[in-house]
Amino acid sequence: MNPLSERRFIIIGVFVLVGLVFIARLFYIQVIDDTYKLDARNQAFRYTTEFPVRGYIFDRKHKLLVYNEAAYDLMVTPKEVKELDTTDFCKLLDITKDEFLKKMKKAVQAPNSPRKPSVFEKQLSPQDYAALQERLYRFHGFFVQSRTLRKYPMKIAANMLGYIGEADKDMTERDPYYNEGDYLGVSGVEKTYEKVLRGKKGMHILMVDVNNSPKGSYMNGLYDTAAKPGLSLESTLDxxxxxxxxxxxxxxxxxxxxxxxxxxxxxxxxxxxxxxxxxxxxxxxxxxxxxxxxxxxxxxxxxxxxxxxxxxxxxxxxxxxxxxxxxxxxxxxxxxxxxxxxxxxxxxxxxxxxxxxxxxxxxxxxxxxxxxxxxxxxxxxxxxxxxxxxxxxxxxxxxxxxxxxxxxxxxxxxxxxxxxxxxxxxxxxxxxxxxxxxxxxxxxxxxxxxxxxxxxxxxxxxxxxxxxxxxxxxxxxxxxxxxxxxxxxxxxxxxxxxxxxxxxxxxxxxxxxxxxxxxxxxxxxxxxxxxxxxxxxxxxxxxxxxxxxxxxxxxxxxxxxxxxxxxxxxxxxxxxxxxxxxxxxxxxxxxxxxxxxxxxxxxxxxxxxxxxxxxxxxxx
Amino acid sequence: MERKQSNNIFSDVDWVTVLLYLLLITMGWLNIYSAVYNEDHHVITDMTQKYGKQMLWIGTSLLIALIILIIDEKFYTAFAYLIYGIFLIACIAVPFLGREVKGSRSWFRFGDFGIQPAEFMKFAANLAIAKFLSNQHIKIADYRNTIITLMIIGVPLLVIKILQDETGLAIVFVAFIFTLYREGLSVNYLLLGFLAIVLFILALLVNNIYLFLIILSLCVVATLFIRRTRKNLFAIALVGLIACGMVKGTSTVYEHMEAHQKIRIDVLLGRGTVNLKKEGYNVNQAKIAIGSGGFAGKGYLNGTQTKYDFVPEQDTDFIFCTVGEEWGFIGSSVVILLELALILKVIFMGERQRSAFSRIYGYGVASVLFFHLTVNVGMTIGLAPVIGIPLPFFSYGGSSLWSFTILLFIFIKLDSHRLSILR
CATH class of the missing domain: 3.40.710.10 (DD-peptidase/beta-lactamase superfamily)
Structure with a gap:
């Protein structure tokens, strides 16, 4: 036998050692270290909220006191805005260029961020939305989030019913259910029965590719939650x-x-x-x-x-x-x-x-x-x-x-x-x-x-x-x-x-x-x-x-x-x-x-x- | 000893090795499908997609494997030098004759498909080394023979690096150092090589003055622990001087590197500030993809980082990211273990050869596969610099798959005749 054949053990040893080092390293980055999982989520997931429909309020004879009307928030993710025809865009929204720049600045600055979607224009009416929707695809970085607004057909009992406001930072800290800008009852019945009326927000996880274009829902929606509509109230009011x-x-x-x-x-x-x-x-x-x-x-x-x-x-x-x-x-x-x-x-x-x-x-x-x-x-x-x-x-x-x-x-x-x-x-x-x-x-x-x-x-x-x-x-x-x-x-x-x-x-x-x-x-x-x-x-x-x-x-x-x-x-x-x-x-x-x-x-x-x-x- | 000749070319073929090979190419194919998965073309045999093409490459590879098994094993020993010569000429010719594709001059193009002769240089060089070293009169320890062996390896390395500018393809030839070590190359070369790598890294990270002092003190300590014969003292002094020279030389080598190579080294060693959006992007994304796989992975076709193009080259050089993301720690460990199993199997097979040619060739196969595995997986998990070489049997690509298939199956053919003759 060739005495040099003893050297095979050295070679095998080196090969096996490298293999073990790799597996140890994989164990570290895949099982022990969580930062990569977080990074992956931040990169490839976009979380969108589905807002529930707020509960209606009826009087004692089932006359409608409060219902909802659709409205649309125009959202912007500043980092994704590119090749925007500003003039056209401003004309469509009926704002001046200065207003546009001011809104963009607000969307970039804290607590907003260039990577995070924030509200650009609040509560567009269905008519405005219809006009915008047709051309929205041309405005990269903008999308529309539907919200519901309260409507009062009889215009009565304003103080008793109360009104809706937006959750501020204070509120989000007190109750983590709310994000800044979420609607909530501030006074009257809207406040007392907030938890009943509000329903439950839904969450959709959307996957995006490297160019930020949506690629469908994550795991076919396994982790998505549907919004639960708010419950209606029957008031004692006549x-x-x-x-x-x-x-x-x-x-x-x-x-x-x-x-x-x-x-x-x-x-x-x-x-x-x-x-x-x-x-x-x-x-x-x-x-x-x-x-x-x-x-x-x-x-x-x-x-x-x-x-x-x-x-x-x-x-x-x-x-x-x-x-x-x-x-x-x-x-x-x-x-x-x-x-x-x-x-x-x-x-x-x-x-x-x-x-x-x-x-x-x-x-x-x-x-x-x-x-x-x-x-x-x-x-x-x-x-x-x-x-x-x-x-x-x-x-x-x-x-x-x-x-x-x-x-x-x-x-x-x-x-x-x-x-x-x-x-x-x-x-x-x-x-x-x-x-x-x-x-x-x-x-x-x-x-x-x-x-x-x-x-x-x-x-x-x-x-x-x-x-x-x-x-x-x-x-x-x-x-x-x-x-x-x-x-x-x-x-x-x-x-x-x-x-x-x-x-x-x-x-x-x-x-x-x-x-x-x-x-x-x-x-x-x-x-x-x-x-x-x-x-x-x-x-x-x-x-x-x-x-x-x-x-x-x-x-x-x-x-x-x-x-x-x-x-x-x-x-x-x-x-x-x-x-x-x-x-x-x-x-x-x-x-x-x-x-x-x-x-x-x-x-x-x-x-x-x-x-x-x-x-x-x-x-x- | 003449063994009773079998009529069947498949008798004595090592089926375990073939099975490992088939397992790896199948897994590779499935992962390529996932990496470039496209809902509009979800049929895995769709020829407009890379997974469809890879199926074609796998089919042709199997055909090549069959042909190799059919051809008389004497063919490979007899024509070893000729094959080496033909592919060397092809390598030299391709920058002049081949069409330039994406800035690369290493391809012969035939319509949609391309061939990289440099890929085939690996098995050709391996044949030539085996042929040269198996000569009974040749002892590698001889100074002259060492030079010739190093030239068999070094010429294609330089041709590919200088004429074709393909660092990844060229650097693979360094792998043959394992073969040479097995065949008697002084261990000092290996140690020197190892020392060079360690010192190169240290010289880039630590102030060189400290390194000189450390080397000096290590030399002094060494003299205290060994017999202070003149020969030993001379050896210590020589090693010390070489070490200092390496440290000194590092900056020169580094300065002469190309910008992107410097950056890759900086990224690996974490020197300076690495911008994760520019130079650090690839490696960071690779690590995110693999790291996000967790213990059991996200499931087949459920990877987000690779499928949605966050990881560049996710079907070729970074295919391991798909494995890591979708199959998790379990899957990536299995792939490493399978690759390693094939490599070790080849070594064991090599050691059972009576013919020196077969043994040397076998070690070449194991060395080349090991080098690819180390560098390819190492770069995706941040343990090796980014060098664009494929993961054997896994990465997308016709030339590399053909090349690995030829490399491996010539050895399987040689192995199947291990008992028949002494070459």
Whole structure:
């Protein structure tokens, strides 16, 4: 044997060694090192988002309130733009060359990047898109992403429905579902039910070749997800009643809240002045938004029905009557005198001239301030507590159980708490042990620091009509045609107040009947309907008194409870009353026969006469 | 010893080797299909596409293999020098007679198809080396014979490099150093060659002053550990001087390289700033493609980096990227192991030859295949500079497939007669 043949082992050794080194190296770059996988994805994949269709919103009779319209975002990937006929392109989009350059610059700069597609022109209409689409192939680097825009056929309930905005950086950090520029509900129902309405975004992975031309979907779409359309909402709103309410409230400042007492369903939620919700959609959105936002006189973006807190005024006398009876210091026969005011404090609070002394029904009927000052004093100085402050606390707790001074927890975004002042508060103002019933006597007639939102006031009317219970007021009754969706469970829980004796309620309801028969609202009749009401004239430290009216109808087996407030309009019976009775007439009778009154109300312009007044906005 | 002559030319053919060959060309063909996959021409036999053409090359290769097996084995020994001469002349002639295609002057064109004579120079040179060294009177250790052997290798190398400007095709001839080592070339040549490569790399990466100091201190250390005879001291001094000379020479060699070669070396060694969009593009894309394959790969025809042209030359020199991307670590390891298995099989077959000619030829086959495998796979995974040579039996191309087939099957033919005579 050739001794040189030993050398074959060296050669074989070298060959095998090289093979092993290669396999080790492959193991490193293929299995251990992940950077190449990432690079490959970045190069060969283009991720496109499929935006779901947002859920529709219907009213309680399945009338369409909100639907969608197609719009198209023109996207640009600056790095892929080449051989662009700028003049032609600008002409097609109806922009100047300067605007073009500005938009391109924006698309290149952070947070955008030359490699990343970003929006070049937002929300083109279907017509503009049609014109563009034919020639889009000539504009390398541009493509169109379809979006949906909200559309409001009836132009009503703008503040209640809310509007759509774009997710900003803050939002994307809080909720990674969103990317910057995604649409989301910012206010109203759109915000509360965002997760239901939005659906789920879909993702498509598209493969591209070295020239960035699409090569079909990755793995035949194995990793793609389809967009899930948003679910529809059935609102509790009665669109016709809502529209009627908005017409009645036009050129007035204030709100109407109507609730179906048996269910807590909100039938109408009017805030005025309002706006056409279609203004906050599409390319003019930002311009319109700042216009509405900067309108500090009319404040159309402010939802007074839930966000404005007013002194309840005389409407609080109803709760006062209930508490007095519950605490055993008041019966329907209890009589107090009135000398055009509350005599013990030198005629303050003041009152109108009416028969005196008088019992409970008439006191409610005439809305006697003196009477309810006596009642309040008797509650606070109730012997059974031996202590004014304990009695005050008891009074306050019962009032709180009527959902005054705390949020109703409805599904309306942004709700104000309202206020019933606490002992702590008065201790701070007047000093511990210094203040007594006479110090805070105006609480008895719903003035002083008391605050209530129109929604809460309507809920109080609901409670009285139900004789002691209510469902949390709400605006959505079914999700995707399913009224038993778990999201709505909290609206199926019956809440009881601290007063559960129906006799007590009957007495107050009788008093409210007096209001419409012989009392402050005796001029306001609804044909064929016996109803219960209470007028209010809320003293307003900032200007003219607010006109307030709460009511429910019919007296037996009520179908609607309502609270109306017209700012700076004076007597409750002169503005809020007529509007409330017209609403009830419309809802219960289906038509209004008091055409004269209707016309007067609709035509009245209380804003331009009274520009100096301002809404009293309280911080949450 | 005269063995009973069989009537069948296929008796004694080493079927394992043939099977490995068939396996590799089939896998190669399937990967070419995937690399240039085109939905409009999805039939693998579509002759307008490279996979269709490769099928033609495979068919003709099998025909050539058959012819080689039919031809009497004495033909290859008898005409070894003649074959060498004919192809050498073809190599010299092609730059003058052939048509220039894409700046390359190494092709004879026949319509759509082309032939590169330089590819066939490999087996021709291998035959000539085997013929020369198998002469019983020749000892390679002889100074004169070493020169002649190196000339058999060096002349085609220089012709192809200088006349045709095909660095990849030329540099393959360096592979025969393994054959020469097996046949008795002093190990010092190999070590010197190895030293030269190591020092070349170091000289480009490390300040030369440090290298000189390191070489000096290594020489001093060496003197402490060996018997300090005059001969040993002289050898150490000589090695030290040669090493220093190599370091010094590196910059000169580097400066005289062509720009793209300098860049390829820079990319490999990571010298300076490598722009991944320009000079670093190929290697980076190759690594992305292979690296993104992961453990099990993306699946056949599901590669994105190779199919969508991110990797250049993905059907020829960078075919291994398709393997790496679509078949992952498993697939690429299998390909390396198969290639290596074929190479080692050839070595084992070589060692069982009685005839020196057959053995030497066999080592030549193994050396050439190994060199291709090392450089081709090495460049795609960033372990070797980019030199445009194909992966044996895998890469698209008629000339290379024919050339490898001829190279291998002459040996299979010789092997099938290993017991018949002593040449």
């Amino acid at each position: 669109a016709d009643l809502q529209l009627y309410g908005e017409q009645l409230m036009q050129n007035k400042v204030g709100s109407i809240v109507a609730i179906e007492p048996q269910t807590g369903e909100i039938l109408a939620l009017v805030t005025s002045p309002s706006y056409d919700p279609n203004l906050l959609v599409g390319r003019a959105r930002n311009k319109n938004f700042s216009k509405l936002y900067l309108d500090t006189i009319r404040v159309p973006l402010f939802n007074r029905a839930t966000m404005a807190s007013y002194p309840p005024g005389s409407t609080f006398k109803l709760v006062e009557s209930l508490i007095g009876q519950q605490e055993g210091v008041l019966t329907p026969e209890t009589r107090y005198p009135c000398s055009a005011g509350y005599a013990p404090l030198g005629g303050h609070p003041k009152c109108e001239v009416h028969p005196s002394p008088l019992a409970l029904y008439d006191a409610i009927g005439y809305s006697c301030n003196s009477y309810f000052s006596y009642v309040f004093k008797s509650i606070i100085e109730n012997k059974k507590y031996h202590d004014t402050y304990v009695a005050f606390e008891a009074w306050r707790n019962i009032a709180l159980s009527f959902n005054i001074g705390r949020k109703t927890n409805s599904d309306l975004a942004n709700e104000l708490r309202g206020n019933i002042p606490s002992i702590k508060y008065y201790d701070r103002i007047f000093g511990k042990g210094v203040w007594k019933a006479s110090t805070v006597i105006s609480l008895g007639i719903g003035q002083a620091e008391m605050g209530i939102t129109p929604l809460q006031n309507a809920n109080v009317a609901t409670i009285i009509s139900n004789k002691g219970w209510y469902y949390t007021p709400h605006i959505v009754k079914a999700i995707n045609d399913n009224p038993n969706d778990t999201i709505l469970n909290r609206f199926k829980v019956k809440h009881y107040t601290a007063i559960n004796d129906t006799l007590i309620y009957n007495n107050v309801i009788e008093g409210m009947s007096h209001v419409t028969e012989s009392g402050t609202a005796h001029l306001l009749k609804i044909e064929g309907v016996e109803y219960c009401a209470k007028t209010g004239t809320a003293q307003n430290p900032h200007g003219h008194d607010h006109s307030v009216f709460v009511a429910f109808a019919p007296k037996n087996n009520p179908k609607i409870a309502i609270a109306v407030l017209v700012e700076n309009a004076g007597w409750g019976a002169s503005w809020a009353g007529p509007i409330a009775t017209l609403m009830m007439e419309k809802y219960l009778n289906g038509k209004v026969v008091r055409k004269e009154l209707e016309k007067t109300m609709m035509d009245a312009n209380l804003i331009d006469n009274n520009k100096t007044t301002e809404v009293k906005k309280k911080k949450k």
